[in-house]
Amino acid sequence: MKKLEDRIIKKIYRIETEKTIGQIISEAALIIPIVLSSMFIFSVIVEILNEQASFDLFDFLRDDFETIRDNFFNNSLLFIQEFPLPLIYILIGLLLLLILLLFILAKNSNKIKNKLVSIYKFWLK
Amino acid sequence: MAELSDKDIVKKIKNGEIDYYSYIVKKYTTSIYRYIERKLFKKDEADDLVQNVFISFYKAIEKFDEERPIKPYLFQIVQNELKMYFRSYKKSLPLDERIVSEDKQAELKIEDFKLLNSQESGIFKHISEGYSYEEIAKVVKKPLNTIKSIVRRGRLKIKKIYL
Numbered sequence: 001m002k003k004l005e006d007r008i009i010k011k012i013y014r015i016e017t018e019k020t021i022g023q024i025i026s027e028a029a030l031i032i033p034i035v036l037s038s039m040f041i042f043s044v045i046v047e048i049l050n051e052q053a054s055f056d057l058f059d060f061l062r063d064d065f066e067t068i069r070d071n072f073f074n075n076s077l078l079f080i081q082e083f084p085l086p087l088i089y090i091l092i093g094l095l096l097l098l099i100l101l102l103f104i105l106a107k108n109s110n111k112i113k114n115k116l117v118s119i120y121k122f123w124l125k
Numbered sequence: 126m127a128e129l130s131d132k133d134i135v136k137k138i139k140n141g142e143i144d145y146y147s148y149i150v151k152k153y154t155t156s157i158y159r160y161i162e163r164k165l166f167k168k169d170e171a172d173d174l175v176q177n178v179f180i181s182f183y184k185a186i187e188k189f190d191e192e193r194p195i196k197p198y199l200f201q202i203v204q205n206e207l208k209m210y211f212r213s214y215k216k217s218l219p220l221d222e223r224i225v226s227e228d229k230q231a232e233l234k235i236e237d238f239k240l241l242n243s244q245e246s247g248i249f250k251h252i253s254e255g256y257s258y259e260e261i262a263k264v265v266k267k268p269l270n271t272i273k274s275i276v277r278r279g280r281l282k283i284k285k286i287y288l
Contacts, residue, residue: 114140
């Protein structure tokens with residue numbers, strides 16, 4: 001009976017090892033491309049704004065407080081209007097997806113950690 | 126560790142502490158093994174079935190309500206595994222073991238044909254030659270459903286004699 005029990009436990013660990021590693025790889029495979037593409041899109045947006053000289057709208061920030069107070073709201077609105085909207089929507093979508101994935105990862109982190117500890121103890125100790 | 130109840134163990138497993146699953150395996154393997162062993166034709170297959178039961182339970186543990194007792198749930202899995210086992214076992218029984226197969230290509234003995242009328246034996250000969258029902262329907266120029274009815278009638282006749 002002991003032999004059978006050991007066989008069952010070994011099989012369970014094999015299944016769980018494959019499942020956990022697969023889960024980690026799939027989460028990484030989702031998160032890493034999202035982070036990279038978000039960074040790329042962000043850099044493209046900054047580049048576009050730079051080419052449009054949109055950042056010049058904030059030159060007034062070097063002036064005195066009165067000027068800043070008078071112009072901040074209007075210039076900020078103008079700056080927002082100059083955003084390349086399709087790219088902004090894509091970036092927001094990617095960031096929301098990233099937040100969702102990180103939230104799921106954070107929620108399961110303790111469980112995954114415990115599983116990894118158990119797997120490590122079983123196979124490597 | 127020994128004082129842990131099944132409920133606590135399930136909670137821990139759900140939390141990723143899979144090493145606690147060995148407690149469940151050690152606690153229930155003997156009773157499940159004995160139960161399965163009594164039901165099987167081949168005793169050496171009991172090991173595989175017991176293993177399947179625990180694997181199925183492990184896969185379902187996320188959805189398992191820890192307030193429920195484990196043993197009845199495990200035995201429910203045992204029942205399902207046994208059903209699947211008997212179903213697969215039945216498929217491999219040859220005709221001479223008094224089971225008339227539902228398989229279209231079932232082989233019949235010469236003496237079986239004597240039980241049938243000329244129409245039925247003609248169709249069964251076509252079946253044993255490997256023709257499909259559709260092909261036979263075309264050859265004998267009868268509707269497909271009529272062929273199926275004739276085959277069914279013929280099988281029942283053979284079955285009655287054997288069983």
